[in-house]
Amino acid sequence: MESIRNIVESTLVPHTAFENGLKRLEQCFSHAECAQEPICIAVIGESRTGKSRVIEECAESHPTVRGSEGLTIPILRVKTPSTPTIKGLAEAMLDAMQDPRAATGTEFQKTKRLKKLMAEAGTRMLMIDEFQHFYDRMSNKIMHRVADWLKIMVDETKVALVVAGLPSCRAVLHQNEQLAGRFFAPIVMPRFDWARREQREEFTAILEAFHESLRRHFQLPALDSDEMAFRCYCATGGLIGYLTKFLRQAVWNAMDAGTDQITFEDLRRAHEEAVLIEDGSGSVPSPFARDFPLESTERLLESIRTIGTRPELPPERTTRRRLGRRSVLETLSAS
Numbered sequence: 196m197e198s199i200r201n202i203v204e205s206t207l208v209p210h211t212a213f214e215n216g217l218k219r220l221e222q223c224f225s226h227a228e229c230a231q232e233p234i235c236i237a238v239i240g241e242s243r244t245g246k247s248r249v250i251e252e253c254a255e256s257h258p259t260v261r262g263s264e265g266l267t268i269p270i271l272r273v274k275t276p277s278t279p280t281i282k283g284l285a286e287a288m289l290d291a292m293q294d295p296r297a298a299t300g301t302e303f304q305k306t307k308r309l310k311k312l313m314a315e316a317g318t319r320m321l322m323i324d325e326f327q328h329f330y331d332r333m334s335n336k337i338m339h340r341v342a343d344w345l346k347i348m349v350d351e352t353k354v355a356l357v358v359a360g361l362p363s364c365r366a367v368l369h370q371n372e373q374l375a376g377r378f379f380a381p382i383v384m385p386r387f388d389w390a391r392r393e394q395r396e397e398f399t400a401i402l403e404a405f406h407e408s409l410r411r412h413f414q415l416p417a418l419d420s421d422e423m424a425f426r427c428y429c430a431t432g433g434l435i436g437y438l439t440k441f442l443r444q445a446v447w448n449a450m451d452a453g454t455d456q457i458t459f460e461d462l463r464r465a466h467e468e469a470v471l472i473e474d475g476s477g478s479v480p481s482p483f484a485r486d487f488p489l490e491s492t493e494r495l496l497e498s499i500r501t502i503g504t505r506p507e508l509p510p511e512r513t514t515r516r517r518l519g520r521r522s523v524l525e526t527l528s529a530s
């Protein structure tokens with residue numbers, strides 16, 4: 196029963212961007228030990244594109260092991276505190292290193308303890324998720340002290356650094372030249388775009404993978420048929436995180452109703468409960484309504500691409516103006 200409830204979460208789809216990202220992370224990990232130069236890489240993408248999932252997957256391949264000599268923690272993975280301070284970040288890192296006194300000590304003491312623990316545990320890679328919190332969009336401020344601390348930490352411990360975050364985190368790297376210089380071209384996790392053939396095919400293949408998993412337990416319409424794939428695209432904006440969210444809802448609803456049938460109408464309801472309302476786009480007809488226009492006009496696609504973007508955030512215009520030129524990461528990735 197439990198495994199059916201988690202069927203969507205436990206399906207990992209090795210789509211191209213995911214596999215490429217994972218490979219690059221693995222490469223950084225395996226060369227971290229003997230690298231002369233620091234290895235730093237960013238995983239960047241819109242919300243719900245799978246950034247956390249790809250770094251998690253890499254971290255899970257190199258798990259913590261408790262041996263007679265103590266703990267080995269090859270990859271230290273933390274989330275940036277929402278208002279990052281050196282003390283707060285060091286505490287999160289100590290906590291992930293399983294230090295029972297993670298909260299105690301001054302900034303200096305915590306840093307010292309952290310370096311010692313990382314050396315003892317053979318830590319080779321540091322992963323920092325939600326890296327955009329290093330940049331405060333509201334005030335346009337970068338947490339420079341924490342960024343500098345991080346740079347020194349990485350230099351001294353010689354671990355590879357992986358940061359993952361929303362596109363706004365490019366600003367952090369851009370405005371900290373020393374940090375930027377250490378970074379490779381980023382791993383970009385995409386939102387799939389229906390208008391581009393290869394991305395449409397990739398998205399359809401993802402649907403096929405979920406359909407394969409679900410049909411072992413449920414009878415449901417083929418998600419990867421041309422028509423359903425388009426409806427699913429319009430329902431999720433090409434974001435894998437919205438797809439999993441609405442499919443999970445469909446599974447829960449079917450389980451609660453004690454049925455192994457997921458009908459077209461059930462998908463409509465699940466989507467409404469999981470995505471539509473949250474997105475506030477209730478005025479658009481449901482992609483699972485019978486009268487939903489199945490024609491991919493530019494106007495429709497344009498509005499679908501806004502799914503999952505948060506209108507309440509201030510426009511990025513201010514940021515662009517301040518940054519002026521292309522960010523270092525953009526320049527690096529263009530080469």
Ligand SMILES: Nc1ncnc2c1ncn2[C@@H]1O[C@H](COP(=O)(O)OP(=O)(O)OP(=O)(O)O)[C@@H](O)[C@H]1O
Nearest residue numbers: 206207208213242243244245246247248435436439
């Ligand atoms: N390759 C994949 N196969 C299956 N599920 C995936 C895959 N990538 C992401 N997901 C699922 O999509 C959801 C969103 O992914 P994730 O949390 O990694 O996105 P994110 O980019 O980190 O989002 P946020 O910016 O909001 O933190 C999760 O439930 C995750 O398990």
Ligand SMILES: [Mg+2]
Nearest residue numbers: 246247248324
């Ligand atoms: Mg995430």
